[in-house]
Amino acid sequence: MNGKAETAGPRERLLLAAERLLYSRGGSVGVSALLEEASVARRSLYEHFGGKDGLVAAVLRRTADEDLAWYECALGDGDSPRGRLLTLFDRLDELVSDAGFRGCRYLAIDLAFADRDHPAHAETDAYRRRIRALLVRELEALGHARPEHAAEQLHLLLEGTLVMGATQNHQHPARVARDLAAIVLDG
Structure with missing residues (x-):
């Protein structure tokens, strides 16, 4: 310890x-x-x-705060709303390329607990809403014509990067996602 x-x-x-x-x-x-x-x-x-269910939910609440802080920090590396969002994918590339990366903890928990009434699902849902709100904020600052829709697209790219990063050694899914994100941002 x-x-x-x-x-x-x-x-x-x-x-x-x-x-x-x-x-x-x-x-x-x-x-x-x-x-x-x-x-x-x-x-x-x-x-x-x-019990264990309450512990799992408490861990997810805490890690959500930590993970959102990571996203905010990653966004802070860009010089404009567009640059911040694209830089986020650069930071994700670093994250998923790390030898200790094991994938998205929220997806793993969702898959582990099939009962939709398990308290962990409320925490994973809340976390994802916070991620989308963060993306909408940046897209609104960019002046994107459809910030909610674009946030859904970017969120899909983020989640896909985390999944692919956990399953493909020595690949760089965040780089591919970054290229797609640029299309979403310019759309």
Whole structure:
């Protein structure tokens, strides 16, 4: 465990362990593995989160904030709304080319929990709405004629990049997506 986890209380250790294990192993990771990784008693899981479902939802809320901050930072590298949106795909290329990249955590969770009433789905849906709002904001700043429609197209390119980045070693799907994004932005 890292130093941050060792000095954290049970709630934080559970969040850190779940974030790590859900990303590396997926939603099927068992409660026992989560408890062992966090070095906490089963009681802590239920006291703080009500069970695994509550822990998964809490992890998604937290990672959504972190991931949205990453998107905002990536957009900040551009010099205009168009440049910011295209630069986002350059940053995605770096992300999906990293050896530790395992794909989109939100898609993985959606696939792992088939029950549409699982609390994780509300979190993944909320995350995607925030991504689309961020894209609409940039498209409106660009003066795009159809910002909502273009945001849906760009979002599809983002999600596709994350999926393809997880499945194709040494490929650069973000570069292809960037070329398509330019067409959307100029449309």
